Amino acid sequence: MGGxxxxxxxxxxxxxxxxGTAVETWKQTVKHLETLxxxxxxxxxxxxxxxxxxxxxxxxxxxxxxxxIKECNDLHSEARSIYNVLSDAYQELTDLQHxxxxxxxxxREHAFAIVPGEHGSVKVMPVMCTADGKEGDTKAKQEMQWxxxxxxxxxxx
Numbered sequence: 001m002g003g004x005x006x007x008x009x010x011x012x013x014x015x016x017x018x019x020g021t022a023v024e025t026w027k028q029t030v031k032h033l034e035t036l037x038x039x040x041x042x043x044x045x046x047x048x049x050x051x052x053x054x055x056x057x058x059x060x061x062x063x064x065x066x067x068x069i070k071e072c073n074d075l076h077s078e079a080r081s082i083y084n085v086l087s088d089a090y091q092e093l094t095d096l097q098h099x100x101x102x103x104x105x106x107x108r109e110h111a112f113a114i115v116p117g118e119h120g121s122v123k124v125m126p127v128m129c130t131a132d133g134k135e136g137d138t139k140a141k142q143e144m145q146w147x148x149x150x151x152x153x154x155x156x157x
Contacts, residue, residue, distance in 0.1 A: 008155050011100050017092045026083035034077040040069045060086040100154050107147045110140075114151065123153040 048065040051058075103107040104114050107124060115123045 005120045007120055008114065008122045008151060009116050011097055011155050012104070014093070014097070014098065016090060016094055019086065019093070022084070023086045023090045026079065026086055030083050033072070033079050036050045037069075037072040037076045039144065040072045043051070043112065045069055053107045062095060096154050096157060103147060103151055103154075110143060110145060112144055114147070117152075120131060122148050122155060124148040124151075 044065055048062050051061075053061060107114055108127075111127045112124050113127050115125065117123045125146040126140065126144070
């Protein structure tokens with residue numbers, strides 16, 4: 001899929017398990033960094049502020065502690081942002097894949113076949129040719145077009 005248009009089969013066949021694992025890993029990372037940031041604020045900072053340091057050591061050490069706490073907080077914020085992006089992407093892709101599979105199943109029940117088209121489009125065709133010029137053909141064509149349009153929108157999304 002590198003640089004190419006995603007097609008219908010790509011959406012259905014992509015294995016989202018690794019992305020799900022990455023989401024869980026980042027979730028744990030966020031929790032650990034939250035603990036680290038909290039401990040640095042509630043422990044290290046409190047001890048630094050109440051210490052009776054004197055001279056140059058006092059200002060250098062307090063400045064180092066403040067900088068370390070800021071970096072812990074920044075790391076936690078960045079990790080939370082990455083987790084949110086990955087989690088949202090995973091949820092959205094999982095939902096799109098699930099909807100596409102359900103629509104494909106419904107289309108098959110109506111004796112329609114789904115075929116990837118060009119540029120991410122989807123084509124829906126009858127499994128067997130039953131065109132006899134009657135009113136049912138118009139309804140079937142409308143249904144096929146609805147499935148094609150709906151699935152194409154999912155792929156494009």
